[in-house]
Amino acid sequence: MGEFRTKDGRCIVAEDGLRIRVGERSPLGTLRDALTDEEIPPVRRAGGALFGLAVVVGVVLAVRTLPVWLSGAGVGLLLAWLVWSRLHGGQPEKEISIQYDAVESVEPEYGLPLLTRPRFVIRYRSEGGVKRRYVLCPSRLYGFGAYERGKELFAEQGLWQEPEATNDE
Template sequence: MSVDDFRTHDGRCVVAEDRLRIQPGRRGLFGTLQQALTDDEIPPIRRAGVALFLVAAAVGAVLAVRTLPVWFSGAIAGLLLAWLAWKAIQSRDGEGEVVIPFADIEGIEPEYGLPLLTRPRFVIRYRSEGGVKRRYLLTPSRLYGFGAYERGKDLFEERGLLEQPTPDDEAA
């Protein structure tokens, strides 16, 4: 039985012989960054770049706190804490593993996204509950997700799940 997987935004996507399993991550934002820094699939020079970016962001935050007015720094800290609390609530109430049999998948459309604005993703169209549903499968950020999107695209193409462009799409 052939089983392959690739990283998603907050977990893994397992492409088995007859089904797709989307496993949510349980480690949150910092766990994803830690995985990006320790993942052997990412070249060491790029991991060093991620680490330097994180250090630069931390230094920038410290300098901002020291130079901005106290009320503004407090407002930013409050918004940051509210965002972290919201993420913690979302991860606790999130859905578990999703399993989609290949027989139900109508097609998977890869979308590279807009550089620096959106993450690369896959739009999975599948039959469920008498209709066709769409599920967006986000891959890691371009900052630390080196190769995850391309690996997912290759795996879906090997299984014949990617939507093939029609002649009308190519002409446009």
């Protein structure tokens, strides 16, 4: 059927059910995918790349102008985080499968701008109860169209209905 990017993987809306791949990539890998995705207009990809470059230049300037002890502490924390993430191994890649007959509802939530990511709340029956799975979309800064693509795919499959426009005249 189709798929869309999530925060750290992909959500595949297939013929037989939903497959959610988790732990495929790091935040930098997600950003790299956003900058190389052919569905994203070149102007937006260039804007994303320039924003990333501005962040790197800002960090370099901050390191050069801050006191030595503060810059050293920041660099030390960054190196400790990198070593820890390499030794820890990150999240193992896994895939969650949900059959369509078990899905009770899919609710898209746009989230609060600049505070939370757009996401889908999938309610499904499992193990004698109803579980919730949150599918987080990429950040609005580099998630160009992932949320809208997810809404389209869920609507095509009949899992989500577009709210009817009411004419209260």
